[in-house]
């Protein structure tokens with residue numbers, strides 16, 4: 276009983292978070308920056324921040340995550356980080372030769388108040404940015420927001436620095452996939468190509484954080500959106516931004532800066548959200564949905580119908596990122612499961628209202644909470660008061676799964692103790708099939724384990 280001290284009685288808390296359902300802003304900025312081809316993320320802060328962010332990403336993706344740091348010391352805290360950053364930019368271009376350095380700030384540099392755009396201008400004026408190379412930035416103070424906010428900020432930074440509109444139209448659709456796995460980005464690109472739509476997907480970590488073992492180390496893997504593509508994003512016919520929290524800011528900036536109209540959609544997780552994504556592609560580009568995609572959809576519907584008896588009425592507790600949760604919860608409701616406890620540590624508008632709208636009339640008294648005190652400790656207390664059949668969330672829920680003996684599906688960020696998320700998508704119809712397979716396997720394994728001998732079934 277690792278969490279034996281979690282009390283069933285819930286006391287309102289304001290100044291204490293226990294096991295938060297979020298992590299640090301710069302982690303998201305670093306992940307997004309890795310989705311630019313030839314980019315070296317740079318953490319403007321102390322070595323400890325950078326080491327934590329790199330190790331969390333490395334543990335989740337099981338890939339070496341390269342990033343540089345301004346290596347703040349006590350002196351930097353007093354005099355500011357400008358000289359460290361100027362020196363760092365010079366060293367990075369001289370030694371590591373990236374196409375882009377993507378700087379994000381940290382708690383300390385934000386508190387000092389370092390003016391990053393001014394430092395970048397100074398470095399450019401000194402001629403320390405080689406021709407054809409770029410330095411971009413975003414602000415990621417970690418005492419507000421979460422890793423999702425950091426991802427959104429760096430994605431917006433890509434538009435601020437690169438997108439241009441020269442009055443031409445490239446006939447493409449921008450897809451901002453949000454914080455999803457490299458496998459999901461790959462699957463989104465496959466679906467879009469299957470529809471016959473030409474796209475620019477950014478950020479794109481496929482081919483970067485799921486790169487193959489070739490026997491030789493490649494500092495900048497093949498994947499990632501290129502700088503010319505990011506520039507071209509300003510001339511696309513439309514933007515489909517997947518995820519209110521991770522993708523809306525960049526899409527809206529593209530609209531105001533380059534007049535590219537945007538639609539904000541949910542992540543295409545599950546049947547209905549994928550339908551809306553495919554429909555948006557169809558309407559935006561006036562293409563027909565090919566029979567191959569109809570077939571994938573039909574397979575998903577078939578499995579939902581075949582296995583409905585295992586899913587109906589099962590209660591679920593979920594935690595994680597708001598964009599993921601909204602889409603997952605809609606999918607669970609589609610298959611007649613009942614999401615009853617939901618927490619996200621990422622602050623922002625419209626999340627709780629959206630969950631209440633989705634569950635209204637279906638899940639009476641749904642528990643949903645967002646923000647600093649919406650933590651996994653509270654989720655555990657809710658579970659003690661109203662038990663569930665399934666847990667869905669990141670690795671930090673494994674203690675609850677063990678103590679309460681509840682089947683557990685790992686989903687979201689970070690997953691530190693399992694593999695597969697980098698390679699097997701959960702978006703699209705095929706991704707929903709995989710999610711369904713995982714849910715059914717969890718329930719059937721539980722049934723096999725608990726069945727008395729006389730009702731232990733070979734065929735289920």
Ligand code: SF4
Nearest residue numbers: 299324327381382417
């Ligand atoms: S919370 Fe702030 S100080 Fe801590 S690792 Fe993140 S950026 Fe660094």
